[in-house]
Amino acid sequence: MTxxxxxxxxVPARVEYIAVVRLVVASLAIARxxxxxxxxxxxxxxVSEACTNAIEANLExxxxxxxxxxxxxxxxxxxxxxxxxxxxxxxxxxxQHPPVTDPDRLNFERGLGIPLMRSLVxxxxxxxxxxxxxVWMTLFGGPEFGDETTEILRVVIxxxx
Amino acid sequence: xxxxLQVDDSRAPYTVLAVKGEVDVYSAPxxxxxxxxxxxxxxxxxxxxxxxVDFLDSTGLGVLVGGLKRLRSHDGDLTLVCxxxxxxxVFEITGxxxxxxxxxxxxxxxxxxxxxx
Numbered sequence: 001m002t003x004x005x006x007x008x009x010x011v012p013a014r015v016e017y018i019a020v021v022r023l024v025v026a027s028l029a030i031a032r033x034x035x036x037x038x039x040x041x042x043x044x045x046x047v048s049e050a051c052t053n054a055i056e057a058n059l060e061x062x063x064x065x066x067x068x069x070x071x072x073x074x075x076x077x078x079x080x081x082x083x084x085x086x087x088x089x090x091x092x093x094x095x096q097h098p099p100v101t102d103p104d105r106l107n108f109e110r111g112l113g114i115p116l117m118r119s120l121v122x123x124x125x126x127x128x129x130x131x132x133x134x135v136w137m138t139l140f141g142g143p144e145f146g147d148e149t150t151e152i153l154r155v156v157i158x159x160x161x
Numbered sequence: 162x163x164x165x166l167q168v169d170d171s172r173a174p175y176t177v178l179a180v181k182g183e184v185d186v187y188s189a190p191x192x193x194x195x196x197x198x199x200x201x202x203x204x205x206x207x208x209x210x211x212x213x214v215d216f217l218d219s220t221g222l223g224v225l226v227g228g229l230k231r232l233r234s235h236d237g238d239l240t241l242v243c244x245x246x247x248x249x250x251v252f253e254i255t256g257x258x259x260x261x262x263x264x265x266x267x268x269x270x271x272x273x274x275x276x277x278x
Contacts, residue, residue, distance in 0.1 A: 015187040086271035112219035
């Protein structure tokens with residue numbers, strides 16, 4: 001089913017904003033969806049990784065563009081899109097780390113963000129071009145069968161809509 | 162949230178660095194600076210107590226990997242204390258549980274036994 005946008009945040013490309021973004025996205029997911037606590041933790045981490053990459057991409061491009069984070073909802077899924085205006089990259093051509101058994105592994109402090117994202121959420125898609133990158137992260141799990149707290153929060157939010 | 166970094170050097174030869182708060186790209190540089198400072202000051206057996214860490218991302222992992230590399234190049238070591246599933250999971254996904262020594266308590270990491278004074 002088509003997902004509808006339920007939130008859009010435009011944040012300056014500065015690292016101090018990442019904590020705010022993950023808090024807002026996680027709070028929305030808790031309120032709207034039936035997701036176990038560890039899935040919310042997974043989402044927070046994946047969103048944080050995507051924002052880190054987006055902010056770096058914007059800073060590297062030299063333009064002072066914001067990072068745009070949007071949440072999209074359909075009955076069966078919750079999606080988060082993190083979009084930057086960087087120079088883009090090929091997600092299929094990422095450098096590989098040596099295996100953890102190789103002492104050279106310690107020479108690699110970076111490059112763990114995308115593998116983490118891929119492990120943490122149900123689906124990750126990269127739409128990248130020289131004009132920017134949008135990372136789409138999906139968690140499946142509907143809003144039905146929520147616990148009482150989730151239900152109350154959902155009612156409060158729907159009344160505000 | 163401010164990153165808490167508290168050093169306890171009362172367990173020689175170990176130096177315990179208690180980390181509290183969220184470790185991400187914003188706060189990780191302070192953790193890196195503290196590890197570099199400790200190594201520069203001659204500390205070689207560092208125990209990073211992550212029990213107070215609420216959130217750790219790949220930048221935080223990178224800083225810990227860098228700290229381990231720095232210490233090993235000085236014949237030292239970096240041991241982690243971590244029992245929280247949400248933090249352990251990040252090490253497990255990235256395979257870093259086989260790179261770091263991960264203990265369940267500071268006492269275990271420093272070889273102390275409860276009640277042994």
